[in-house]
Amino acid sequence: MNSTLIKKTFLLLLLTSCYADISAQSKSILWYKQPAEFFEESLVLGNGKMGATVFGGANSDKIYLNDITLWSGEPVNANMSPEAYKNIPAIREALQNENYKLAEELNKKVQGKNSESYAPLGTLEINNSEKGKAVNYHRELDLSNAISKVSYEMAGIKYTREYFVSAPDKVMIIKLTADQKEALNFDINLKSLLQSNVEVRNNILVLRGSAPIHENAGYNVPQKYLSLKERGTRFTGLVQIKKTDGTITSSRETLTLKDATEAIIFVSVATSFNGFDKNPASEGLDDVSIALGNLNNAYAKAFDKLKESHIADYQKFFNRVNLDLGKTTAPDLPTDERLLRYADGSEDKNLEILYFNYGRYLLISSSRTLGVPANLQGLWNPHLSPPWSSNYTMNINLEENYWLAENTNLSEMHSSLLSFIKNLSVTGKITAKTFYGVDKGWAAAHNSDIWAMTNPVGQFGKEDPMWACWPMAGAWLSTHIWEHYTFSQDLDYLKKEGYPLMKGAAEFCLGWLVPDKNGNLITSPSTSPENQYKLTNGFVGATLYGGTADLAMIRECFDKTIKASKALNIDADFRKKLETALSKLYPYQIGKKGNLQEWYFDWDDNDPKHRHQSHLFGLFPGDHITPLKTPDLAEASKKTLEIKGDETTGWSKGWRINLWARLWDGNRAYKMFRELLRYVDPDGKKTEKPRRGGGTYPNLFDAHPPFQIDGNFGGAAAVAEMLVQSDENEIRLLPALPDAWSEGSVKGICARGGFEIEMSWKDKKIDKFFISSAKGGETTLIFGDEKQEIALKKGEKKSINW
Known part of the structure; x- marks a missing residue:
């Protein structure tokens, strides 16, 4: 055999083995x-x-x-407790008197039925x-x-x-x-x-x-x-x-x-x-x-x-989105074995892409029915009595299901949630009046179901206020309407469907706010979802006034409703009311530990590492806390996350990855992303050394545990958030790119303003970049310290050099 033939044969073998690696470590196939x-x-x-x-x-x-x-069930009787609101003044009085124990007991009187179950x-x-x-x-x-x-x-x-x-x-x-x-x-x-x-x-x-x-x-x-x-x-x-x-x-x-x-x-x-x-x-x-x-x-x-x-x-x-994270040396293994290997610290970039692709797959597969969004288990429930009724838990979980809808180019899947919000506004008008004594707007609480139930849950006074008493779902959900508009630029939707719903959510918040002793606007009563404070006298409770999470959601709700009214050029008088109220909201407070306070006062958390971090709402999914606009609050948010630590449930990991991404800390976000993909044994499996806790099951389902789909969606959304962040005026490229992803490419990621991104990068620097817009528009592109202002015509695609 001559030397030329030997070289050719060796090259062919090399290419074949490279191809075997690439095809074996699939980005799109789960196999066992x-x-x-x-x-x-x-x-x-x-x-x-x-x-x-x-x-x-x-x-x-x-x-x-x-x-x-x-x-289970049938249409809800929204008027189930027509005089519940009469308890609100007594709760407010107890809180004014700093009698938190009494307020906690009285808050139970503002509870209704529990949700129905997905069957x-x-x-x-x-x-x-x-x-x-x-x-x-x-x-x-x-x-x-x-x-x-x-x-x-x-x-x-x-x-x-x-x-x-x-x-x-x-x-x-x-x-x-x-x-x-x-x-x-x-x-x-x-x-x-x-x-x-x-x-x-x-x-x-x-x-x-x-x-x-x-x-x-x-x-x-x-x-x-x-x-x-x-x-x-x-x-x-x-x-x-x-x-x-x-x-x-x-x-x-x-x-x-x-x-x-x-x-x-x-x-x-x-x-x-x-x-x-x-x-x-x-x-x-x-x-x-x-x-x-x-x-x-x-x-x-x-x-x-x-x-x-x-x-x-x-x-x-x-096929709208394609992600590549560079070369991988991971061997050819079944998915369950891949997960185990990855959990031990090994590199497997294509497993990370597979997880991202799986999140998009799950949303396409579970969210195409109007008025019936993906539930706690998406679409897949084998249980007669599923965990938490497999319902719509609206103090994070339902919303987290849809964090990837717009930025990963699945806007149509968002319609299931947006149409559900419209249903909630109908029953929510009655809930606002009968449970909270607010005559304008609509409210929704902690849980819902296919019947668009909006009342606070708790079996009419039998459950703990720390989760049962929370009326802020309308404020949170209304921000999804603005998200849909700002990504899609669908002004017709905003005018006909979206804005009236946003306005109704904002009207409830306006009617629910009361002044504190210094004239600041606060909510009373208030809770911070599923978390509790601990007073110096040893009392542990959830009911307070002016909780940070409430005010963060109201800030975001007012801000986006103001923007919507400006986009439509309507409702100037109402907009002025919102602007005035926004300026009077009790400001964020930084606690003695340098953390962002969760409570009105600088109280201790009963569980400092609690899975919920609702008071960081303004950082993500909101956008009024950023390292540039509010550096002190961003630093306090970072301190809060450090105190909480990284060990938490599946969906909570998904949220924390997004929060770290918004703090532009790609390596910390990536560390948590790896931990989200930590192998967890099936719930019923008996092993000598069981692997439990928050993470990922063998079929890539999110382990809360038990299975909840929100971690899958939150984790996939976070990958996009690490690569592209945007608001109505600017698009920030590779803002939280970890060292592990120093080279790669992505096509089809969406940005606010109606833009779509295609780019590749090497050594963490942008190599090729294209931006397109279906409807045309202007934005500012930011990469590191560089800025470029661009304007696109309708349907135009532009190449940008960095």
Whole structure:
């Protein structure tokens, strides 16, 4: 062999091994060498309404089915406690007298019912007749096309399964194949934990049932389900097999396919939910005909067409963003093993990208139903009594679900939340009057559900005010409306839908504020979500006046509502009221430890490392605290984070990464991002040395623990926040870039003002940069100490040199 040939062969081998590394360490595929045993190992699919949790077992495959509109309950009676507001003056008086113990007790009188629960629809089981040991097993979820696959060999036969949930065709499709003729033999059954009935009709497996009517008596108390006729949300699940060969038979509750080579299973689900204000029993949709219509339409189409339209629909969202973080030397490992290796401190840049991509995947998959946003578990809940009812927890968790909607180019997914806010404003007008004595505007509290419940929770006085008594959700949620406008520049939306909602939230805040003894405006009563103070006399409580978190949210609400009224050139008189109130709000205070005070006075925290950091709202998700505009407050925020430390729950880590990013500390943000990806064992798994705490389960689900999806969304949003930060006037590039990401590229990240960014960087310096705008506009670009003012025409894309 001559030297030239040797060189060429060596080069080819080198390129092949490099390519193997690149392809093996996928940025878009989760894969495993074994079936899922626990929920936290399963792979999830969804079209924004229907959800499927796939375990991928060889002998028996289990798939949990969900519909995002299947909840317990019925339209809420917002006027449940018409005279609750009469307790407010007595609470304020107790607080004026610094009698916090009395105020705490009285605050319980301003509580209503608890939220309803998100319900599991059913479980589909595919049981193979062949029993034996599976070899060469492989299970995966490909985020690039939202398709899951399972393959294995048994008794010399290779079996494959392909699963997806289609948004255009509104069904789940499962394709099963064997590489030898007539080797497919399986039966299917369908069951539900809810009150239901299963039967086979015309070779279609039919599951029909209804969700319960109940008020959840408490998050750790087994629910009592009442069987009442003409009450509750009905649901239907249908399963049909399309075969190429073989024979379909059925018993009363089972479909069986024998001697087939290929088969397609169609799964269709629907509920009678017809809106937050309509009785799902008497005014509900016809769930049977909806499920059957979708099944028939899909069944009539070829598999390839179904798959093609599913992929095209999904990719129009997913493909907008592409992230690369430079070279990786991580070896080819299954996702669970990758996580374990990463948790031990090893480098795996593509795992970090995979986590970011997974966050975007989960939002596309769980947030495409108007008025029904992603809940605490997104779309995927197997539990009859899910943790915290799998509800909408609005003192952080619901909002965190949507932090990535705009900046990671998924603005359409934000619509589920924005339309839900409109529903909240309806019941919230009654809540404002009856619970808080405020005649104008609307209010929402700590928890909600599909019925847009807005009252403070607590079972009418049975729960702790530290979480149950909090009326600031409207102020927080209203800022999402401005976010949507400032990213999309959709003035028509702001005028017709958004601004009236923002104004209503601001009106409530105006009516809720009272002066303190020095004439500053404060809230009274007030709490700081789920946290408690400790007085020198030993009293531990939550009820106070002038909590920093309340005032931070009101500042942000007023600021954005003022900006919205200016953008629309309307409501000058109301704007003036907001500006006046804004100038009178009790100012931020810096405590003796150099921290940003959480309480009106410089009290100690009962738990200094508490997971909530609501008083830092002005730094993130708000933007009125920044290292440049308010350096003292930014430094105090940093001190607060240092006192709290980095060890916390999953969603809280997600929030803290964003906070560190806003402080432009990329390395600290990255340290916490790595800790968010720390491997956590499935909840039910028994091991000698269990890995518990906040982090990431084997299937990349966020571990609060238990599973809560908000950490996934918060963590993905934080990656974008480390790369690009913006406000209405400027875009800051690579503001919190960690040393570990010294080279990379990103395409499709969005910035406020309606801009889209594409850039690459080397040695932490921008190499190539493009900016485009669908609607045109002006902004100031900032990279380090350099500034460039630019103006783009509608649809223009510009290259900028740094």
